[in-house]
Amino acid sequence: xxxxxxxxxxxxxxxxxxxxxxxxxxxxxxxxxxxxxxxxxxxxxxxxxxxxxxxxxxxxxxxx
Amino acid sequence: xxxxxxxxxxxxxxxxxxxxxxxxxxxxxxxxxxxxxxxxxxxxxxxxxxxxxxxxxxxxxxxxxxxxxxxxxxxxxxxxxxxxxxxxxxxxxxxxxxxxxxxxxxxxxxxxxxxxxxxxxxxxxxxxxxxxxxxxxxxxxxxxxxxxxxxxxxxxxxxxxxxxxxxxxxxxxxxxxxxxxxxxxxxxxxxxxxxxxxxxxxxxxxxxxxxxxxxxxxxxxxxxxxxxxxxxxxxxxxxxxxxxxxxxxxxxxxxxxxxxxxxxxxxxxxxxxxxxxxxxxxxxxxxxxxxxxxxxxxxxxxxxxxxxxxxxxxxxxxxxxxxxxxxxxxxxxxxxxxxxxxxxxxxxxxxxxxxxxxxxxxxxxxxxxxxxxxxxxxxxxxxxxxxxxxxxxxxxxxxxxxxxxxxxxxxxxxxxxxxxxxxxxxxxxxxxxxxxxxxxxxxxxxxxxxxxxxxxxxxxxxxxxxxxxxxxxxxxxxxxxxxxxxxxxxxxxxxxxxxxxxxxxxxxxxxxxxxxxxxxxxxxxxxxxxxxxxxxx
Numbered sequence: 264x265x266x267x268x269x270x271x272x273x274x275x276x277x278x279x280x281x282x283x284x285x286x287x288x289x290x291x292x293x294x295x296x297x298x299x300x301x302x303x304x305x306x307x308x309x310x311x312x313x314x315x316x317x318x319x320x321x322x323x324x325x326x327x
Numbered sequence: 328x329x330x331x332x333x334x335x336x337x338x339x340x341x342x343x344x345x346x347x348x349x350x351x352x353x354x355x356x357x358x359x360x361x362x363x364x365x366x367x368x369x370x371x372x373x374x375x376x377x378x379x380x381x382x383x384x385x386x387x388x389x390x391x392x393x394x395x396x397x398x399x400x401x402x403x404x405x406x407x408x409x410x411x412x413x414x415x416x417x418x419x420x421x422x423x424x425x426x427x428x429x430x431x432x433x434x435x436x437x438x439x440x441x442x443x444x445x446x447x448x449x450x451x452x453x454x455x456x457x458x459x460x461x462x463x464x465x466x467x468x469x470x471x472x473x474x475x476x477x478x479x480x481x482x483x484x485x486x487x488x489x490x491x492x493x494x495x496x497x498x499x500x501x502x503x504x505x506x507x508x509x510x511x512x513x514x515x516x517x518x519x520x521x522x523x524x525x526x527x528x529x530x531x532x533x534x535x536x537x538x539x540x541x542x543x544x545x546x547x548x549x550x551x552x553x554x555x556x557x558x559x560x561x562x563x564x565x566x567x568x569x570x571x572x573x574x575x576x577x578x579x580x581x582x583x584x585x586x587x588x589x590x591x592x593x594x595x596x597x598x599x600x601x602x603x604x605x606x607x608x609x610x611x612x613x614x615x616x617x618x619x620x621x622x623x624x625x626x627x628x629x630x631x632x633x634x635x636x637x638x639x640x641x642x643x644x645x646x647x648x649x650x651x652x653x654x655x656x657x658x659x660x661x662x663x664x665x666x667x668x669x670x671x672x673x674x675x676x677x678x679x680x681x682x683x684x685x686x687x688x689x690x691x692x693x694x695x696x697x698x699x700x701x702x703x704x705x706x707x708x709x710x711x712x713x714x715x716x717x718x719x720x721x722x723x724x725x726x727x728x729x730x731x732x733x734x735x736x737x738x739x740x741x742x743x744x745x746x747x748x749x750x751x752x753x754x755x756x757x758x759x760x761x762x763x764x765x766x767x768x769x770x771x772x773x774x775x776x777x778x779x780x781x782x783x784x785x786x787x788x789x790x791x792x793x794x795x796x797x798x799x800x801x802x803x804x805x806x807x808x809x810x811x812x813x814x815x816x817x818x819x820x821x822x823x824x825x826x827x828x829x830x831x832x833x834x835x836x837x838x839x840x841x842x843x844x845x846x847x848x849x850x851x852x853x854x855x856x857x858x859x860x861x862x863x864x
Contacts, residue, residue: 296710300717308727 267318330614332454335385336461339479339499350504353379354670356494357511358482358520361388362453363638363655364513365460368474369407369467370663374782376670377473379505380464381496385478387461390615391452391541394569394577395649399740399765400656401445402777402838409463410445413456417449418570423552425732427719429559433729434551437737442818443768444775448737450571452541453652485510485523487632509666510634513655516622518640526631530624531698533645534584535705538618540597542576544611554734556704556719560603565704565734568604575614578604581705588618621645623698625690629658629683637662642690647700647735650693657741658686664782664836668860673801678861681748689741696736703733740765743839750842750855755827766838769818771809779807780838784856787832789823793847799856804833835859 273279287295307316321327337360344351355371357364360382368378396417404410424434439447467474483502484495492510495502512520521528553568555561564581571577580600582591590596597616602609625642629635638655662682668674706712721728743749743763752762760767769776779785784804786793790811797804811820824830827845833855835841842855857863 296713297717297720300713301721304714304717304721304728304731305725 265312265315267315267322269322331458332387332389335478336387336458337382337476337478338385339477341498341500342475342477342503344505345498345500345503350493350506352491352506352508353377354507355379355509355511355666356381356492356505356507357513358382359513359515359638359640360384360457360461360476360478361513361515361638362393362456362460362652363659364511365457365464366403366407366656367511367513367637367659367663368476369409369460369463370659370782371667372464372467372472372474373407374663374667375472376663376667379475379477379507381477381480381482383479383481383497387457388453390539390617391454391571391575391577393453393456393649393652394450394571395653395737396449396451396456397649397653397738397740398439398443398445398447399738400653401449402765402768403656403660405445405777406660406780406782406838407463408466409459412459412462413451414445414449416455416459416572417451418550418572419446419449420550420552420570421447422549423554423734425719425722425734426553426555426558427716427723428557430723432719432723432732435729442770442816442822444777445768448649450569450577452571452575455572456652482514482520482523485520485634487524487634489632492633508633508670511659511662511666512634512636512640513638513659514640516639516643518636520634521626521636521640524631524634526626528624528626528643530622530643530694532622533620533701533705535701536582536584536586536588536591536618536620537646538580538582538591538597538600538616540578540580540601540616541571541614542578542601542611543574543614544576544609545574546576546605546609548576556715556734558604560600566604567734580604582618586618591618592616619646623694623701625687625694629686630679635662635666635679635682637686641686642693644693644697645701646697647704648693648697648737649735650697650738653738654689654693654741657689658682660837661686667782667836668802674860674862681746681861685741685743685746685748688743688745692741693738700733700735703731748835748841748859748861750833750858751844751851753827753830753843753845755825755845756830756843757822757825760823760832760840760843762840762842764840766834766840767822769822770816771819772813776807776809777838780834782836784836784841784859785834786852787823787830787834788847789819789830789832791829791831791847793831794849797849797852799853800862802856802860804852804856833859 355378357380368380371378421437425432481497483497486493492507494505555566567579569577637658718728749762832843833841841859
C-alpha cells in the first residue's frame, strides 16, 4: 500500500519555493485563495491514491 | 381547462363501508394516491392482496413536481404492468451541459450501457406518471382484482394495535370508521399519519428556496439537461433547464433563503427571470410555478407495529439527483412481497425488520448523495465556495476535476450489502450481481431477462441443469434456464458469470439477488430461500 512521502522529495527546494511565491505575486487575496484551491485540486488529482490523499489531509492538520 | 391535473380522476363516491353497522376490516389500507401509494396498491393487488387506497384529494399531482424517472424504477413499473406507456410518453435524454458564469464549462454524456431494455432516465411529469398508474388501477379493477381508490377521503384519526389499525376517515358525507390489518402511509413528507402517531422526522434543514417554472414553448434547445452555476441572469445562485414531453420545459431558479415568496411567484417577476435567461423575445405560456425548500431527513424506523411508511413520509431528500420518487418506488418494491408473505402466513412478521434495514440503508445513501450535491450547488462557507469555483474553473480546461462537478448525482439502484436476507456469494462472479444487488437486465432469446420475471422467487440457471421449478414450504421457485451459447454480445457472461463456468442465482420477487452458486444444490437453495423470508438466520 502506498503511503504519503513526508521525507524531502523535491530536488531543488529553493527554486520550487521561489516559483510558488512568484505565482502568487500581484494576486489579490481572493485571487491567491482561488489559485491555491486550483493547485490543490490539480495536485490531488495527480496523486489520485485515496489513501495517500487522506494521509495528506491528516498530516496538514498538524494534529497527529 | 384540459390540463390533466385539474380534472377529478377519482372523485368521491359513497362507499358501502360508510353504512356498515360495525367498521369494515380490510387487509391493507394505503394512505395517499401519489406515485408511491399507487405503486404499492398495484403491486399488492397484482399479488391478490385486497387493498383500499384513500386520498383526501381526487386529482393527480398539481403541477409536474417529480419529473425524472430512472432505469430501476422503470423496471419496477414494467413488473407492475405500466412501464410501456410511461417510456413511450417520456423524454429520453443522455446529454448534460454545465455552465459557470457566462461560459460553458463542459458537456457530458450519461453513456448508458447497452444491453438493457430501459434507458438510464426518462423525463415525465408526475401528473402523467400518476395518470398512468390510475389507469393501471382501473385495468386491474376490470380484471377483478380487489383494488379500490377512494377520493375525497381524509384520514382524521389513526390508532395502531398489536393486530391492526383503526382509522377514522373524513368525507363530504361525514366521517366513518375503518379497520385494517396493515396500513401503508404514503402520505408525503408532511405525513399526517406520522404526525398523528407522534413519530419523529428529524434531519438537516437547508436554508434555500427554489422557484420552479414549467413553461410551454416552441424552443429549439436540444433534449439535454443544462445546469448553470452563478449565471449572469441569476447571480450567486444556480439554474436548471430540462425538457418534459409536450414542449414543456422545467426551469428551476435558486433564490436563496430570505425571499418574498408571494412576490417571486407573481407572473411579471417570473417573466422577468425567464426573459433574462432565455432572451427578451421568447414566446411561452406559463403552465405551473411553485417555490420549494427542502430538508434531508428520515424516520428512525420505517414501520411501527402495523403501520408501514414508504416514500417521502419515511425519508426526504433534496431534489438534486432525482432520488425522491425513484427511492419511494424502491420502497414499495421492497415492501410488497414481504407483506404478501406475512399476510399469507408464509413468513414471520419479523420479515418486516428487513424492510427497515434495507430501505434505511437506501435512504442513508440518498441523503448522503443529495446533501453532497446541495453543498456543491450552495457552498456553505467562504472556503467551500473557493473550492467549488476552483473545480468549475479547472473543469473548463481539464478533464481532471469534471467528476467533482456535482449538480446532482443521479439516482442509481440500491444494493443491499450486508442485508440479513442475503445468502452465499460465489467469488468468481461479477461484483455488480452480488447478493443484495438488483438484477441486471440483459437481452435473452425473445426479449429481455427482467420481462421473464413476475412477482415470485426465481432460480436463474445459466449453462446449468436445474429442475423446472421447486416448491419450498409452499413457496414456488420458478426456473429460468439460459445458455451463453448464442449470447454473442456476451452480456449474460459479463453480468452473471464472470470467471465462473456456470451460474445458479436465487432471485427475490423484487428482482434482487438472494444468493448465487456455480453449481446447483437444492439444499443450499432451500436454506437461502428460508433465510430470505426471515425463517432462518
